[in-house]
Amino acid sequence: xxxxxxxxPGSGKTTIGKRLSFKLGIPFIDLDQKIEEEKGMFIEDIFxxxxxDVFRSVExxxxxxxxxxxxxxxxxxxxxxxxxNKVLMDGFKVYIDVPIEILKKxxxxxxxxxxLKTTPLEEIYDKRFLKYQDFADMIVRNHxxxxxxxxxxxxxxxxxxxx
Numbered sequence: 001x002x003x004x005x006x007x008x009p010g011s012g013k014t015t016i017g018k019r020l021s022f023k024l025g026i027p028f029i030d031l032d033q034k035i036e037e038e039k040g041m042f043i044e045d046i047f048x049x050x051x052x053d054v055f056r057s058v059e060x061x062x063x064x065x066x067x068x069x070x071x072x073x074x075x076x077x078x079x080x081x082x083x084x085n086k087v088l089m090d091g092f093k094v095y096i097d098v099p100i101e102i103l104k105k106x107x108x109x110x111x112x113x114x115x116l117k118t119t120p121l122e123e124i125y126d127k128r129f130l131k132y133q134d135f136a137d138m139i140v141r142n143h144x145x146x147x148x149x150x151x152x153x154x155x156x157x158x159x160x161x162x163x
Contacts, residue, residue: 002071002091003157006132008125009077009116010106011096012142017074019150026070031079035062056082064088080131092157095136100125102143
């Protein structure tokens with residue numbers, strides 16, 4: 001079975017995903033990194049050279065080609081913009097919710113994300129918030145301890161997997 005992590009840029013998907021995969025003893029896959037490896041281009045270059053629509057198609061293509069199971073998969077923040085991706089994410093989907101104020105602080109220190117060059121963070125958040133909730137089997141807040149967040153996901157996953 002797979003655990004998919006979804007959420008805004010800066011929500012901690014990669015950090016939580018690595019820790020979660022370590023604790024569960026299963027592989028970790030960063031979808032953005034996989035896209036870069038398979039296409040031989042950085043995400044930012046795909047956006048700049050081909051646009052968001054092409055990137056979203058590539059994202060869906062790479063998502064659908066993942067065969068590793070079990071695995072923890074950290075998705076890109078915009079995975080929820082394509083409704084068809086929900087069906088492709090055949091596993092436990094966790095929305096990592098972080099208050100916008102914390103996201104702003106985290107992203108100040110982070111490398112520039114392609115969409116944030118042209119769209120304010122608040123606008124992206126407003127467009128995606130309900131989509132994240134629609135995709136999710138679980139919502140976890142990541143504004144406290146990474147360990148608590150990971151333990152909460154593991155506990156919820158165990159209950160979900162028994163169904």
